[in-house]
Amino acid sequence: MCDTCEFTSGPPPNALGKYLLVPLTAGGFLYAGMQLIFTAQRLTEERGQMMTFVQGFALFGVGLFVWYSGMGAANPKQRRQRILKYRRAWEDEQAGVAAPDTTSLLGENLEAVVVAIILALIIRHFVMEAFVIPTGSMAPTLLGDHFDLECERCKHPFPIAKREYELTQGETETHATATCPVCDYTFERDLTRADMRSGHKILVNKFIYRFRPPRRYEVVVFKFPNTPWRNYIKRLVGLPGETITVRNGDVFANGERARKPDHVIDSIWIPVHDAAWRRTGGEPRWDVVAEDLRPAWQFGKDGAEDLDGAWMRCDPAQAKLPAGQETAWVGYQHRKMHAAYAYNREDSARGPITGDLRVRARVTPEAGAVVRLGILETTRLYDEENNSQRDEERLVAARFEAGQGEATYAIEANGEVVAQVKGPALTPGLPHELTLAYADDRARLQLDGETLLAWDDPFGPVEQTYDVQVRLGAAKAPAVFEQLRIDRDVYYVPSRSNAQYDPSIQAIEIPQRSYFVMGDNSPNSEDGRSWGFVREGHMIGRAFLVFWPPTPEHLRLIR
Structure with a gap:
């Protein structure tokens, strides 16, 4: 303490206190406070929810106080400011000038904490708020407990x-x-x-809808219409005044297919096959589509068994190709492309067949090779008048060329080119990441992560898909295929409870100033199909970030 101005400053904490004890103590209170706040969001009883919120904010405030007190005492800049403040107050006192009372360290820190809490409450109410995901209705986009x-x-x-x-x-x-x-x-x-x-912790932008209306396929947080003090999170699929239906797992608005934006689809692909995870037994996943093609294919490098497509080589010159066919194809075998949700455990039925897929492969071509990735979709059509049925097959493929100089990249439907673009050819002898994505009847050809060509398919099937097979092959020169991966899009299935507002069963007309929402995990989601529409005034905001757990596989923007 100074004998002249009576300034008192405790000794700064040592390294142990500054870098260990203070952060651990403050972090413990902050973490406990946040956990109580997230717990309150799960509660349905209003009084218990409010009490838990108060306890959470109290612990959060204690954590801030410990942090400001401990780290403030160790901050030379803050110590200099306090000394200067006391000096000015002492000089004013000596000059007989009225001066405000100097604040103690406790008062200064308490003031900072109160201001921080008030700012946090203002931000929470008007700008941004953290929420916890308690259930799996939005899996795999957002995980609950x-x-x-x-x-x-x-x-x-x-x-x-x-x-x-x-x-x-x-x-x-x-x-x-x-x-x-x-x-x-x-x-x-x-x-x-x-x-x-525990479930994902997310941040929600609460002011964005003050400047623009919600958009289709955004992930939104809203007040549950039946109990407005509870918050729900779903994906917005229907806009005010629209008539929506769901056919073959896809959303239609006013009779037109409502395609998801590319960035939305790329954020919600669900894995179906990945050769990086190799099985120890079972049937091989890849095989030739005709026995005459078997001499062209080698499965497994250096004679090693390969059940999953980790390494395959095609030499089309060795195949006995029928007239008019240049590609030696293999297909994904012995497993149907069901829209199953492993997240739902044994409660999840196999689900319908889906043709909205993405196939990726690491391909090393030789000079002159033409590589194709394809999705063969079969639709079974019934003729009620003649009591008969017939199958229609449709192969959508992406074509890549290897060589020198410029090449033509193309999307083909049943062998006919429907879209094409010029670009540098694949480099012979070097690996390339090739991708065909086909979802919502939109095909995209991608090379090394970049979309070179896209085509909106006007003739995609709207009836129930009967069967799907992923294919890949080479023509004119050999190519090696590695790291085969297949993913699928979200598939909206009919509600289990024969819900009143299910667009898979009947057309749903959305009132003005209202929206229609569904969960990505549609087999296990209580959503608009059960209770109807979300009014404009019940919209809280748009979910935009998963911030907890802070690991690479979870920390991400929400599309």
């Missing part, structure tokens, strides 16, 4: 839903049946709290 598993056969990690009653009454473990989304292997596991993970 879940368990992390690893497939016993291919070792692929994936989440499954935690049921509300599991591990809540003091139990130490629960039993689950799960099916791997990549290799389709079903197994049983005993799960403990160590396997359990």
